[in-house]
Amino acid sequence: MAARRPGERSLLVPLLLPTWAMIGVFMVLPVGVMALYSFLTREFRGGVDWTFSLSAYDQFFFDRGLFGDEAPRLQWAYISIFWRSIWQAVIATVLCLLVGFPTAWFIATRPARSRGVWLFLITVPYWVNLLIRTVSLRFLLRDTGPLNQGLMSLGLVDAPLPVVNTNLAVQLGLFYSYLPFMVLPIYAAVERYNFALSEAAADLYASRWTTLREIVLPLVKPGIVAGCLLVFVPSLGAFLAPDLLGGAKTFMIGSLIDEQIKGSQGNWPFGAAVAVILMTLVLIALVAYARSVTRERSA
Amino acid sequence: MKRLLGAVALSALASAAQAQEELKVYIFFEYIPQELVEKFEAETGIDVTVDTFDSNEAMLAALKAGRLGEYDVAVPGDYMVEILRNQGLADTFTPEELPNFGNIDPQWIDVPFDPGRTSSIPYQWGLTAFAVNRDVYQGPIDSLSIIFDPPEELSGRINVLDSQGEVLALASMYLGIPQCTQDRDQLRALNDMLQEARQHWASFGSDTSKEVLVSGDAAAGMIYNGFATKARDEGANIEYAFPKEGSVIWMDNVVLLRDAPNRDNALRFMNFLLDPENAGAVTSYAAYQAGVLGAEEFTDPAIRDSPENNPPESVNLGDFVMACDETTQATYDAIWTNLKQ
Known part of the structure; x- marks a missing residue:
């Protein structure tokens, strides 16, 4: 390592200060406030009372019946809300990957001149507000919308396909909302891929499938993982698509939290606790993944 | 020296601004016509600032988070008036302080959320029940069973308000049990009925x-009466129902806030809004009903005479x-x- 010039160390602290301030103000503080509130006592109709309480977590994990005086059982209501949200996010991620990977591959294999145009086209719809795009999708999918009217006028179906207010509509909405978050990181990874490697594999009689599995996928894996994370995590907390496309018939994690903070019930500690539990789950999954990657590398 | 003079001039300006009479109003967005605010300013010389909120809960949160003492009046919904009063966020007045107090429609004086009207006056009121698409269903719609135990034509095509208060209140009326009942059998029945519905x-x-309702995604739906008028205007063949079990009545009210910095101006403003002509102007803009005697005369006839705004007598x-x-x-x-x- 090069020797440090005198004075470099004394510069280190002031130069790092902006970074620390950013992390402190924009990450540690808000998350800290959230974690703190989840351990406070609920004030009826919004706000908190500054005394320590675990009742928010108790409410999440234990079911004490309609009147709160039965023997505690495991609370399935919130677990099923989590399960449903995770499942929706998984499906949205898989859909994004199935469409996003070929798209990214296509763009990355275009001549350098036209790549910019393709990338530009991918981002164009995202200049429009998410709410508007979600409502527009509802217009397209509804019984009287162009999708169903088109299918009916082609004689493919007799009655409108019930798409709006179903889980399928939610998954389509999430897929549509987050697709570029899958395409762009995979594109970045594929663009760096050296296509001479594919030729070398072919020279050694590797089938196309083997080349993809053994050579391409391991090399672009970081892009795929980044894309999956960028789609999965926001899908988990989404509530526009479930509300507008799914008909808000069932709570998702996002709408459950929203109702606690903004609704008339105003149970802030419970809303904060749900958010903390969600964050913990995501964190555990990420750490487990990171560890498995490290183990793979050292093996 | 010049700078010093400038500072003196500035502070003189500032104190002049302080002498200017002020009023700060906290109200739902797009809920008061700008011309009416200007009319009040012209009549009284009071400078009015209007801030807006988008939900009762957001207003309560803002007041509790330290905005109390900044606003003179707020315009929240009925149940929120009760919450403001219970939490000590509302001030009181006597009828003598409002010369137009007698203009309040007598049926809205002894309201459950402010009996006798000591902290609030009516602003707009309306009903919440449901509307049915008449192309889809032609049968009678005089009962809440349309929503909670619907006929076959409507089953699976009903939209319900995403609001606990309204849904549970209407469900209680349908079952004939009191709201906020503490009777466990009644609460269980309420839970079971909703699970079916x-x-x-x-x-x-x-x-x-x-x-x-306009797009046809739903063939029946819970809705506010004024909203049903708009849906009909936009071409939906719907009929708004006045169910025999009852509707949810809602009313937004002008509340005198505690620690109002300009209490006298607030009372002048409230008195101004109780003038039938001004109440009519609000109604023509907001499209509900005023709760002020004589306001009909000054209300846009299209709004005043709509079927949604005129429940049958009985x-x-x-x-x-x-x-x-x-x-x-x-x-x-x-x-x-x-x-x-």
């Missing part, structure tokens, strides 16, 4: 309640949504979670 529902949505109007006590509210929350689980 949800199977007939297509969606929950409040902001979208008009649009789903009909049971229903009740305001009650703010439950903490124990009952916990059960209500559990029922609501069960419903949307």
